[in-house]
Amino acid sequence: MNENDCQNVFALLSEYIDRQLPDGTCEELDRHIQDCAPCVEFVESLRKSVALGKKYVPGVDPMPVPDGVREALREAYAKSLAQREGSPPAH
């Protein structure tokens, strides 16, 4: 296997996984990857890493919003809504 091909594929793998490459390019990568065991292996590990990463949440949860803060937010929200009603319609 030509390692230059692997190098070119390596640079495009995120967009390949997201299916964001132009049609022709995606098929080109498909053709290379299906015949290249190291690339198959690497794509699998990257795909699974991305899937895991998308589910990432830090191990710390926020405290509840304090009542006083919530009230201040509600007042600011009410003012903004009143301003919006008084403003000319948006395009």
Add this chain to the structure above:
Amino acid sequence: MSADAQEQPDELQLARDLMAGSAGAFEHFVDLYHGKIFRYSFTMCGHREDAEEVAQETLMKVFENLSQLREPEHMKAWVFRIAKNACLSKRRKSVFAPARELSLEELRPHRDGESGELDIADWSALPDASAQNAELKTALDHAVQKLPELYRAIFLLRDVECLSTADCARILDVSEDVVKTRLHRARLLLRAGLDAYMKTGQPKGSHPKTGVHA
């Protein structure tokens, strides 16, 4: 359809409801985004107190300036841009300061000179997205924390929050090409961090490949 344009109908509808003053939208928005902004800023800054303050300050700015927002489609990116700036203000030194971009060559896994095999773990035993395993979750935490900040920010916005490439570019004041470049590097680094765990912590019966490169 492009994966970049991931539809998030609930969030978009919530933005519409909030801007229209619909009943219940305020409470739902505060609870949802307080959590989102807290998690984003905690992962960026690493301080619970700072993250709580960033979440509250961001929400206050959002509600104070809500009348300026015209398009609900832009709500989420707008909120995260405010959060990013609030997060920055908590730091003496910018966590988003430009750092050297890693080259792809630095991120390529090593190959065995004779067999040509990659020096990576055996991932075939791991089901897709199986983050239920506590050890794997810890490994993911470490891998995320080890990401350089400019890659961590893109990873959080693009992969965790599913914001589009264009939205991420607006939030972070960089071009869309930079977002794509950094997302790829962030994912490669995350993969490498998890690979180290897969080599040592995988279930019995699997056959981690040999290799000493860390």
